Amino acid sequence: MMYLAVCGAAAFGALARHLTGLVATRLTGRSTLGTLLANVLGALLAGCIAGASLAWGLPSTWHVVVGTGFLGAYTTFSSWMVEAAAYLRDDEPIKMLLHVMGSTVLGTAAAALGLVTVVTLG
Structure with missing residues (x-):
């Protein structure tokens, strides 16, 4: 069942990535902004998941499905x-x-922000 959950989450992640790239390219004319946006938002969410694991004991299945699959x-x-x-x-x-x-700098800062914010709220 875990494999199906990871695959399903990955399908949604791939679609979200495609849409992020389309929107960024339409707004700016540059596909590199879509990559930057996806990577920074992904790092922020990964930091939030790590923070939730630390602060709230988020089950490892969530980390695998959302972190590995979607992100x-x-x-x-x-x-x-x-x-x-x-x-x-x-x-x-x-x-x-x-x-x-x-x-690298923006992604690291976003991951740290997500982690610290969730741990602090926890």
Whole structure:
């Protein structure tokens, strides 16, 4: 049953990722913003799940289904790396560094915010 739950959550995560990318591209004309938004929101939610596990004893099944299933499909490391490589291909190393470092810093801050907020509320 756990496998089905993870698969179902992953299907919703993939759809949510696709929609996030469509909306971001429509609003800004840049697909890289969709990747950034998905990864930062995913990190925030992962931090919240980790915080709920610590503060409220959230069952590990939730962590697996939501964290691995939904967020695993929603966040997108491979797209992020392909975008970084494309900046290098286009001879834009500064944009590549900003893309990689900005995503790393924002994602880490979002995960920490989610974790600390939920633990503090708990």
